[in-house]
Amino acid sequence: MSAKEKLAHTMEFPPDTEQPNVYPLSWPSKTRKMEEIWSAAQRETWDPEALPWDTFDPESYSWEEREAIAYWWTLLSVFDGSAPPVFAAAMIKTYEDHEEDPVRSCFFSVTRDEHNHEQVCRLAITKLLGSPGPLDHEPRSELGRKAQRNARWLYYNGGRYWNGYKTAVPKYSLAVLFSSFLMGEIAAATIFQQMAANSTEPVFTEAFRNIGRDEGRHMAICMSLMERDYPHLSEADKEVITKQIRAGYMFLSAVLFEPPEDFWDLPEDFISVQRECEEVARMAGFGVPTYEAKKENWRNAMLNLKGVLDKYDTPFPAIPEVGITGKEITDIEMEDIIPVF
Ligand SMILES: [Fe+2]
Numbered sequence: 057m058s059a060k061e062k063l064a065h066t067m068e069f070p071p072d073t074e075q076p077n078v079y080p081l082s083w084p085s086k087t088r089k090m091e092e093i094w095s096a097a098q099r100e101t102w103d104p105e106a107l108p109w110d111t112f113d114p115e116s117y118s119w120e121e122r123e124a125i126a127y128w129w130t131l132l133s134v135f136d137g138s139a140p141p142v143f144a145a146a147m148i149k150t151y152e153d154h155e156e157d158p159v160r161s162c163f164f165s166v167t168r169d170e171h172n173h174e175q176v177c178r179l180a181i182t183k184l185l186g187s188p189g190p191l192d193h194e195p196r197s198e199l200g201r202k203a204q205r206n207a208r209w210l211y212y213n214g215g216r217y218w219n220g221y222k223t224a225v226p227k228y229s230l231a232v233l234f235s236s237f238l239m240g241e242i243a244a245a246t247i248f249q250q251m252a253a254n255s256t257e258p259v260f261t262e263a264f265r266n267i268g269r270d271e272g273r274h275m276a277i278c279m280s281l282m283e284r285d286y287p288h289l290s291e292a293d294k295e296v297i298t299k300q301i302r303a304g305y306m307f308l309s310a311v312l313f314e315p316p317e318d319f320w321d322l323p324e325d326f327i328s329v330q331r332e333c334e335e336v337a338r339m340a341g342f343g344v345p346t347y348e349a350k351k352e353n354w355r356n357a358m359l360n361l362k363g364v365l366d367k368y369d370t371p372f373p374a375i376p377e378v379g380i381t382g383k384e385i386t387d388i389e390m391e392d393i394i395p396v397f
């Protein structure tokens with residue numbers, strides 16, 4: 057039968073619609089917790105443009121300080137810049153899978169939130185550097201020049217995972233995808249709260265407080281989906297999850313801790329330049345946590361996640377970098393990773 061052939065005059069009701077079809081035409085709701093999170097997302101919505109940007113005067117900082125703080129926002133952008141399309145793809149999957157309505161809504165809210173976070177990066181970088189692109193900016197200080205080289209390498213590395221992600225989304229169940237998302241959300245919720253507490257500029261404090269609250273909701277979304285789906289995980293799924301947790305650790309360490317050498321392709325002085333930028337930013341009143349505080353935060357996030365996985369008999373990978381023992385996972389490539397922030 058040709059696709060164009062008209063059927064309506066030959067039968068009373070149309071044939072069944074081929075599945076998966078992207079529009080479910082029903083709004084079932086089973087997971088009460090997800091409805092609550094979606095309502096909270098609606099209540100807590102905010103506008104990055106409406107933050108008190110007029111109280112922030114970049115000219116009161118030296119160029120070195122401006123470029124060091126902009127470097128941190130650029131580092132965040134390497135992750136948050138891809139978050140809107142990454143979650144938009146996951147949201148489409150919730151529609152194709154005919155997920156319950158609050159799950160679809162929650163993924164919509166994450167997409168919107170991540171777009172807000174990305175917009176904060178845009179506004180902060182534009183204010184600090186006077187131009188909307190950190191890679192096109194003409195550095196004004198020696199540290200700014202080194203920071204830009206770091207940023208170029210980060211951008212190059214981050215650019216390698218989108219194709220892998222696009223093939224992973226249709227291949228894996230939402231349950232597998234959530235476990236990768238969750239680790240980013242757990243750690244992000246804490247780090248942004250720390251940054252809110254330690255930043256002196258009101259605009260950054262408020263931005264970090266809002267972002268931290270959003271990340272807390274994202275974490276709750278992943279948690280409730282895990283509670284719903286993890287009791288029915290297959291052994292094959294468990295294996296993928298263990299590997300993805302290790303991959304997520306390697307990937308997200310770059311922003312939440314420090315990038316592991318064997319996974320990130322970076323110049324030798326990368327870490328020392330990043331530490332120098334963070335020190336200058338911290339001294340200028342921008343609340344990047346210290347090496348020790350980041351390590352502690354990251355380790356706690358891993359232990360939290362381990363607690364969740366243990367509950368569902370899913371092996372946790374060894375993370376010797378922060379002193380966590382578990383299943384040895386090797387040969388992870390940038391192309392293998394799902395996690396986002
Ligand atoms: Fe985010």
Ligand SMILES: [Fe+2]
Nearest residue numbers: 241271274397
């Ligand atoms: Fe998030």
